[in-house]
Amino acid sequence: MPENESARTGQRSRRASRPGIRRLFPLLAATVTGSILATPATSTPVRPEETTLASFYEPAADRIPGTHGSVIQIRPLTGDPALAGARNYLLMYRSIDMRGNPVAVTGTLAVPDSTPPPGGWPLISWAHGTTGVADACAPSQDTSPDFPAHDYTSMVRRVQERWVAAGYAVAQTDYQGLGTPGPHGYLIGTAEQRAVTDMARAARQIDPDIGTRWVAVGHSQGGQAAVFTDAEAQQWAPDLQLLGAVALAPASHQGIGLQASQLASTAGVAGPLAPLTGGAVSFLPLIIRGAQTVAEVDPVRFLTPRAQSMLDEADDRCIGQLRQPDSWGGLNADDVFRRDGDAAALIRVLNENDPTALSFTQPLLVLQGRADTTVPAPGTEAMVVRQRASGQPVQYHAYAGVDHRGVLDASFDDALDWVNRRFGR
Template sequence: MSGNESARAEQPQRRVSRPLAGGLTGLAAVALTTLSLAAPVMATPVTPEEAAASFYAPTEERVAGTHGSVIQLRPLTGDPALAGARNYLVLYRSIDMRGETVAVSGTLAVPDGTPPPGGWPLISWAHGTTGVADVCAPSQDTSPEFPAHDYTSLVRRVQERWIAAGYAVAQTDYQGLGTPGPHGYLIGTAEQRAVTDMARAAREVDPEIGTRWVAMGHSQGGQAAIFTDAQAQRWAPELQLLGSVALAPASHQGIGLQASQLANSAGVAGALTPLTGGAMAFLPLIIRGAQTVADVDPARFLTPRAQSMLGQADTGCIGQLRQADSWGGMAADEVFTRTADLSALTRVLNDNDPSALSFTQPLLVLQGRSDTTVPALATDAMVVQQQAGGQPVQYRGYPGIDHRGVLEASFNDALAWVDTRFGR
């Protein structure tokens, strides 16, 4: 994003529902007008980094407002924009787990052309793990130097297929990722609020987006999509959630950590690695997420070396944490003490496991059978529990497909399922 994009569009007092200049609608047109007027009168040039920091950190008085309403936006060109669409960087309001209004960032892509009757069908996308540090927010991926570019660029190619199929695509960064405050990694309700409020904000930006929508997510975002399926209709009753699609959803994280610790205590550390999905690189993110809702003291279960490395999660993204000289190079016996007390941490993880959720909207779960990040056995167990509880779940597996490969491998099945939900 260039310095010329640094001027910010203030939220209008009312939504504009009629098309404006250049085919734009509502806040989007206001944003472009404000940008064109404000840019020439800037007294002091700012760097792209300064512009980004300013956009993501509004003043406290500007954050107050209704959850799902827009604080500010600006048009996007280049990454992370999607081809075939009008793209916006959006800052909107949500509610954190303490009940406080917070600013959340995200992106919106609206297909070029004329919307169908009822408005553009909307997908609110929940992204997979990038990290908990602000620099890991997918909306900040403006070049290959972005630390999670290999993942976020792959996701964008899939999202462009949804644009080509006639869907608007909104993607939240989640609470505290890019914006001030901690990111509640794997805290399902916080993720749901961000995903649902992103859908509300999308309609405020462009009223040509309809009221019907589907939540969709991968990995961390798959878990978020299931929580959205269970909670979103109450959170945003004016919208009609038609269902959710969860690709390789995170589940059974508490059991996986307990298994690793027990294997360590028994002197067979690493024996359960195929079942735990290489959880060590994700552990510092899990700890930071749990600390947003509970008093989790890492000293009760981490070795001194692991404690000294915990701060890497606050500055680096998942790619750095996976490196051999970081958490990715550590075995369970280097991470957990022999007398580790994981009770507080696993309690948070179990409370945020999607397996026991109740929901009435349909759910489609898509899983690569060769996934070693979210093992297929964990997803199998989740689906069995959900189906046994009478939840409306459909499940499809893809032999030979790994964690990221499921994004492309499952697209046609996901498209057919979502088209059916919208009656297309």
């Protein structure tokens, strides 16, 4: 879907001001051919480069075109965000955005620091949950407790270390536009899938001891990405063998949730219905920014003047900061939505990126906490019911008393057992 630049005027000024970025994308689009989509990435090891951490995220323009899933540059990692028991790398690799342009994406790779099993290390390509859409929110930039999403990303790393201890290589993408030039397609399923899958290809280029078989695992935003990966990855990267996907508390029914919030505001019952909308208010500026990467979405049509004035906070604040009382966390639906507003364009994008109606042949495991108020269990269960009714291979486990982040630990043993069986371990 084409992006309408006029709808985003003034909304990405920080990113757009980077030298040459606006001129870069049309040039790159002209240089990309269909062969980029079909050529597998080489498994020849890539050597680390001497770059500063700050410059690592700003690649030279002439380095970005190339095969999706191929590595642009790497550097070894020590300390956060490295995982214990592994050789760790910060990497930049190539992907393709929703306009067909090559883009640089960053992420991290952890390979167990021991002898690989026959067939190579089994690979987990991890899709992280919501951190934000600002470059500063990229998980690979979490090098200290001062990182604005450290409370979440450090928790995820402890879970990922359990995967490493169980004998898995773990790769985690930042997604397109987080840390690197260009906008982040928040909740745009295909863009997320490409980042997750191309990370799996890049991991093998860095370390050929990683096997060709892999599983996608994702939480929250990443849970949605994992379902899209299950549906689309094998076609995107036929040189790898996707064995399935694990979706923890996957975002779904976002369009319905947004409609519910808007209708609740119109009816004057926003407060009582808040638990059913998944705390959408704090996520709304991120949702809008994500939708604007693929469609013309004009917030003036549905946001109140107060909410419009706060929209730019998404461009330099992470989700924890947006949830604060002095930001979007201090608003309710009545403060956000115009009673005569028209959010049809935004709702359409969300519905198009709902994982509920996807078709896939590889198995999917869905894991959900019943006490989750961010991604409420009824929405996840509705997704599973529809997928099963249409014949999709879905297994589902729910955990009583477990909230949105708690599902990461509560479900680990079930996830590990399921993934082990996929790999025949």
